[in-house]
Amino acid sequence: xxxxxxxxxxxxxxxxxxxxxxxxxxxxxxxxxxxxxxxxxxxxxxxxxxxxxxxxxxxxxxxxxxxxxxxxxxxxxxxxxxxxxxxxxxxxxxxxxxxxxxxxxxxxxxxxxxxxxxxxxxxxxxxxxxxxxxxxxxxxxxxxxxxxxxxxxxxxxxxxxxxxxxxxxxxxxxxxxxxxxxxxxxxxxxxxxxxxxxxxxxxxxxxxxxxxxxxxxxxxxxxxxxxxxxxxxxxxxxxxxxxxxxxxxxxxxxxxxxxxxxxxxxxxxxxxxxxxxxxxxxxxxxxxxxxxxxxxxxxxxxxxxxxxxxxxxxxxxxxxxxxxxxxxxxxxxxxxxxxxxxxxxxxx
Numbered sequence: 001x002x003x004x005x006x007x008x009x010x011x012x013x014x015x016x017x018x019x020x021x022x023x024x025x026x027x028x029x030x031x032x033x034x035x036x037x038x039x040x041x042x043x044x045x046x047x048x049x050x051x052x053x054x055x056x057x058x059x060x061x062x063x064x065x066x067x068x069x070x071x072x073x074x075x076x077x078x079x080x081x082x083x084x085x086x087x088x089x090x091x092x093x094x095x096x097x098x099x100x101x102x103x104x105x106x107x108x109x110x111x112x113x114x115x116x117x118x119x120x121x122x123x124x125x126x127x128x129x130x131x132x133x134x135x136x137x138x139x140x141x142x143x144x145x146x147x148x149x150x151x152x153x154x155x156x157x158x159x160x161x162x163x164x165x166x167x168x169x170x171x172x173x174x175x176x177x178x179x180x181x182x183x184x185x186x187x188x189x190x191x192x193x194x195x196x197x198x199x200x201x202x203x204x205x206x207x208x209x210x211x212x213x214x215x216x217x218x219x220x221x222x223x224x225x226x227x228x229x230x231x232x233x234x235x236x237x238x239x240x241x242x243x244x245x246x247x248x249x250x251x252x253x254x255x256x257x258x259x260x261x262x263x264x265x266x267x268x269x270x271x272x273x274x275x276x277x278x279x280x281x282x283x284x285x286x287x288x289x290x291x292x293x294x295x296x297x298x299x300x301x302x303x304x305x306x307x308x309x310x311x312x313x314x315x316x317x318x319x320x321x322x323x324x325x326x327x328x329x330x331x332x333x334x335x336x337x338x339x340x341x342x343x344x345x346x347x348x
Contacts, residue, residue: 015038015104018033036112045101117163126158154190165185181225216252220254226242231262240267280296301320310341317334
């Protein structure tokens with residue numbers, strides 16, 4: 001117990017203790033107490049604001065020690081922003097950084113939501129994750145514009161009973177392994193790639209050391225997650241190597257399909273159309289009569305279209321419409337576009 005629960009920096013201490021129990025010791029039931037204490041402190045932080053003035057940064061050091069301007073920074077012209085990195089020498093607290101307290105709140109509420117989810121309280125988890133819209137201005141703006149955002153993803157996934165893993169993939173994990181993969185998936189969904197990868201790598205190390213039992217299906221999803229984390233960080237070579245390994249190790253798992261579709265995306269960017277189509281045709285052969293087969297046929301037509309292979313695209317889409325008349329998707333629109341391009345070419 002803390003001697004003075006409302007003292008200076010007690011919220012950070014409570015949050016650190018909670019994260020140690022949850023992420024290091026994998027004991028969500030013990031972490032819950034500290035997350036609630038941290039949130040309670042944050043809600044009453046005004047009681048100690050007057051005492052923190054003695055820690056004001058001297059004027060000459062303000063520029064050197066200043067924290068990032070925003071909680072998230074857009075470093076590329078596309079894609080989600082990165083979580084801001086705090087450099088050594090930065091003086092960061094709620095007095096020097098306007099978003100600091102919101103970042104702590106997001107961490108505490110998000111982990112508490114995850115604990116409720118793991119405990120079977122999906123509704124409580126959905127309510128708790130509403131903190132994203134309250135404290136993360138980027139995600140709130142995305143949500144208001146009806147664009148992809150972490151709140152919408154997590155709210156849906158808590159409701160269906162699994163996170164980024166599909167229900168059958170999530171069911172392959174038991175005990176501490178389920179806790180750890182949920183942590184990794186949570187970080188993936190809030191686009192904190194470094195912490196997601198750290199959780200996945202830790203699980204792989206524990207399994208190799210014989211300290212964490214994983215079924216073949218669980219190992220497959222873990223490998224898929226590690227491959228995707230390399231992919232979203234533009235390490236295409238490492239990601240492709242991981243996905244190629246699925247044919248020998250995980251062919252009969254449900255994660256094989258996801259790995260193959262991801263590998264196709266990499267090949268489309270690195271080796272071109274035919275290499276990507278070969279992977280899609282492999283999915284057709286390996287998964288007959290499944291949703292994966294249907295999607296693969298559709299993507300073959302789309303793949304050829306994107307590379308201006310109009311004859312091959314038309315053939316693939318006509319086959320698709322014949323095989324799946326009740327699931328036309330945009331196949332007919334693609335065929336109309338192909339015909340229009342041919343007509344324009346004849347007239348020019």
